[in-house]
Amino acid sequence: MEKSEYVLGTYGRAPIQMDRGEGSYLYDTTGKRYVDFCAGIATCCLGHCHPVVVEALEKQARRLIHCSNLYGVPGQEELAELIVRKVVGIDGRVFFCNSGAEANDGIIKVARRFGHRRPAADGSPRYEVLTFLKSFHGRTLGSMAATGQKKIQVEFDPLLVGFRYVDFNDKDALRAALRKETCGILLEAVQGEGGVNPVDADFLREVAALCREHDLLLMLDEVQCGFARCGAMMGWQAVCPDVRPDLISCAKGIGGGFPMGCFWVSNRAINPEGTPLSSIMGPGSHGSTFGGTPLACAVSKAVVSEMLRLNLAARAKKLGERVKQVVEGWQLPCVEKVRGLGLLRGVALRPDCFTLPQGKTPAAYVNDLCREAGLLTCPAGADTLRLIPALNIPEDVLDEGLSILHGVLSQLSCK
Ligand SMILES: Cc1ncc(COP(=O)(O)O)c(C=O)c1O
Structure with missing residues (x-):
């Protein structure tokens, strides 16, 4: 592939160009076939060009693609209900957006508004969100500032204020980090980009306890680990289903490859008068032109329904x-x-x-070797190779990919 003259060079791209996809295979423009253990970075959860996705897209595209959130949008209510009832399983409301970073910006806004409604003892608004080292929350100004990795933030300072980063899975460090400005704690149930680090069940319980004790919001970034990826409909449910979050950001798998994101806000009361948390985001508080278009909602509804119908969460658990x-x-x-x-x-x-x-880092090096051998993977940090195939990957294709990985890893001349 020629080096691009016109596209901004923000990605360290491999020297190939994709042409088409079919299930868990991708084909480049030379016709070379790859087993896809990357799936659009944990996004194409039903594989490529799944008939259910294609049909939903075609059908809705003929009827209405976009109309704006100034009116009732076909499909939004049904999809939001599906997410509240069957995915999150806790009463709440959903805001639709287009990406993970946007979803995180949204929950950060909710946390800040909550900090105004539930100020510190001296009456000053609380605004600080604690996040974790090695986390990844996105590339917008808000989600980048929330991300606990310096390399993402280089030369983009001054960063948005109101974030501090704590060692992941360290209860003492978290407790010590709390201060009067803190209004929320944001974490991934499994840190994806930061090296595939699952949260300890004990630690997640402690986060929930601290949130209750100090009137903080428990904020989960389920962008990568959500939507059946980790063996339950949401990543936190696979670790510790009794925990009850306040805010959840989602994207990636929710759209099966179509750009889609959302955040969920709990209906739980935030004061003795019984004001639901979700009610603090009223008309004019947030918006997105393309958030939850009829087309995005039709595709997402088809994806999530198929995920539930096939119980892909259980499948992901077994295959994982x-x-x-x-x-x-x-x-x-x-x-x-x-x-x-x-x-x-x-x-x-x-x-x-x-x-x-x-x-080259070890992960980038092995990732390159795998690609050359016909397997697409994805680095996560310097030393971890991420395997994030479609959740419906046929077992023989999974085995084919693993056998390519075995070939690559066993040929490495280990020092
Ligand atoms: C956990 C997590 N949060 C947020 C994001 C950002 O999502 P997006 O690239 O859709 O903005 C990502 C992307 O990889 C992610 O893994």
């Missing part, structure tokens, strides 16, 4: 355990272990095992 068993069963010197939940898996590589080309 198989991935772990198989890869760890190889007992290769360059593999430390397999982390993660469901089909959000990270192969932790031993960095001291590699002779790396200049400027």
Whole structure:
């Protein structure tokens, strides 16, 4: 592929161009076929060009693509109900947007408004959200500031104020970090980009307890780990289903490859008068021209319904355990272990095992080798190779991909 002259060079792209997709296979413009363990970075949860998705798109595109949120939008109410009842399972309301970063910006806004309605003891509004080191929440000004990784923020300072980063899964550090300005705690049930690090159940319970104790919002970023990816409909439910979040951001899998995002706000009362949290975002408080178009809602409804019909959460759990068993069963010197939940898996590589080309991390190097061998994966941090296939990947295609991975990893000359 020629280097681009016109597209801004923000991505470190592989030297191939994709042409078409079919289920869990992608084909590049030379006709080369890849087993896809990347799935649009945990997005194409039903594989590529699934008939249910294509049909919903075609049907709705003929009827109404966009009309604006100035009117009732066909499909929004039904989709929101599906998300509240069957995905989150706790009473609340949904705002539709287009991406994960936008969904996170939305819940940060809700947290700030909550901090005004529930100020500190001295009457000053609370505005600070604690997030975690190695987290990833997106690239907008808000979600980037929430992200606990310096490399994402280089030369974009001054950052939006109101975030501090705490060691993940460290109860003492979290407790010590709380101060009077704090109004929420934001975390991923499984940190995706930051290395596939699941939250400890005990830690998540402690976060929930601290939120109750200090009148804080429990904010979950389910953009990558949500929508059946981790073996339950939401990532937190796979870790500790008794925890009750206040705010949840979603994107990726919710649209099966179509741009879609949303955030969910609990109906729980935030004061003795019984004011629901969701009611603090009234008319004029937030908006998005393309948030929840008829087309996006039709596709998303088809995707989520199919996910529920096929119980893809249970499938992700089963196949994810198989991935772990198989890869760890190889007992290769360059593999430390397999982390993660469901089909959000990270192969932790031993960095001291590699002779790396200049400027490559172990994960980027192995990712390149896999691609050349016909398997698409995705790095997560420097030393972790992420495996995030479609949730409906046929078992024989999963095995085919694992066998390519085995070939690549076992040929590495370990030091
Ligand atoms: C956990 C998490 N949050 C937020 C985002 C940002 O989503 P988007 O790229 O749709 O803005 C991502 C993207 O990878 C993510 O993994």
